[in-house]
Amino acid sequence: MEHLSKENETQHDRISRALSQVVSDGSSFKNGDPDARQKLIASARELLYESESPVESLLWNIWALPTRTIAARIAVDLKIFKTACGNNSSPKTNEQLAAATSASPTLVKRVARTCASMKMLDEQGPGLYVPNALTRLLAQPEYAAGIIFCFDATHNSFSQMPAYLRSTGFQNPKDPTNGPFQYANKHDGHAFTWLTAHPETFQAFHGYVHTLRTHRPSWTDMYPVKERLVAGLKLEGDSSALVDVGGGVGQVLQDFNNAIPEYTGRLVLQELGEVIGAATAMDVGKSNRIELQVHDFFTPQPIKGARAYFMRSVLHDWPDEQCRKILGNVKDAMEPGYSSILISDCVLADKNAAWQHISLDFHMMALASSQERTEAEWYALIESCDGLKIAGIYSKGQGNESLIEVVCK
Template identity: 30%
Template structure:
């Protein structure tokens, strides 16, 4: 809250030149840190209480020492790493947290997307408006010279990049709420009465983080199955001990849902990866499997009708990033249209205490 207040005051006081320099300062910090991570310099900094001289660091990564001086100064002024003496450095808590095996994975993903943002002017000059909605003509595919393939097809070309993406998404997931919206625990009596029906089917559920969180309020799934569905590359990487009480199965969300009449079908942070017509196609595959009292719950962010100056930026930078890979955060009106086209109706919106994240409870459309 204090940070939001500070942003609002700054917006009132800053002059245009101040705004531009602040934006460029952020770009410079990102550029310096990206360079130092990718050339291996950040991994050469000691974390055992000793330090390394700039000249030795430059030799270790085979670049000119002045490049080390200049890049390190930029991150040091932001509190990333510690200068123990003139041109001599060591890790601190923040720099360790920004290594690729920690929050640095998310940072590197953001940097990759920022490269694509730099190509947006040329993309829009050379493409028809409708190309933006073509999965094989995304700005990302254009930026890397691989149009004709989707973002995820391109991503799978590079194992290292895919691993960075997986680590980044797992980190992001930890900062997105699951609990405190739809009351899964309220279905206890219903699930115990019909345990032969799956309790929750988590479509595209990654490494089971949502089902693990749901179990905190619903121990053992109240005797009903908790089913995790995702692609082979995800499911085959899971160990049983990582997903207790969860049945992991391979499923392509563009094919008919094999689990019939579950109590809940769950789509968390998935539909925002696609434009509206594709979302309708995806949902129809599950709608066909729903029973009369099945619930289909979507967890995503809602774009408000107007922008408020100084509010947290997460929703907006995420939405622009999704545009690069053929995705979109949506308004409540858009969700109404998607649900209606898929044969669903919205029952209730459950907000969270974190940003714009909500859960949308839907059911099969009732006929009058």
């Protein structure tokens, strides 16, 4: 009945309803509701959607969004955001913005005005620009890294994905070494091997992932760490270890060490050799608090009976078949009743999933023939691994990662 009633509404009715929701959420925000800001963003987007005509929505999607993506990537190379913030954010002409790279002022004008139309820059007058809050964010290398990585690693895959799917008869990609990424980039190996061969993109990836995490709830904000990890911790040998499996260059363990000083057991970072090399160059293991260990998670887990094996954004990189191998290697090393696997990953809603999760799902299909998973898909995956079960799923806020606790049956 609700569907039918909405079908019979006029656009005026739909706009009025959406506007009322914006007013309600705005009032809650002004009254100090901590959750109201996110609700206001959602209702404002709904108001925009209802206010646009279908043709306006079409043009926004096929014209504006691709333009915004490419303009942002070129603007990073042209140092437009950084230059705009220079000299105390004084207004800059196209010529002044172009001077940083000796670029054509005409080209800079075309890129800068596109960024301004997408609110990445403010246009104070004809050909005169000043930074806004987003400009200042993008002027920082760790945030510009997000644009570099997402564009350089996925743009070919996205552009060639329709052709790839047509070539497979529209089958869901499941082979991480023969999917959209390999089709588009003429690359025989996994996207990760391509990434390590492209140092700028590789560095941007690690900087972007670390920076993004600082704006989202930590897994230690969701999971009862003191009750589940600190209490009952055995301090001898491998039993004391918290192992970050496939943990990048160690930011998660560094944050954990700062947040949970009560955890006095070993902290072990496991990664492939080239990533451990990057972590070493960043002095991650210099204090000896974090141990660096070269390990491929498709091989047997060398640390036996650890307190916990942590995986952040690891399993979403792989289809189910490979995930079962990764989990199986860890399960064989676990001590039943003591060890756990802690999976920090997205858990998609079955209906009206968060745009962050949906967007990331497409990125993972483009990069690794993998996916984000719903709660039912997580249970199906874990239960397909002999001897493992989910003990609980912990979440905080829409669009963030959750913490999935897995134990031995």
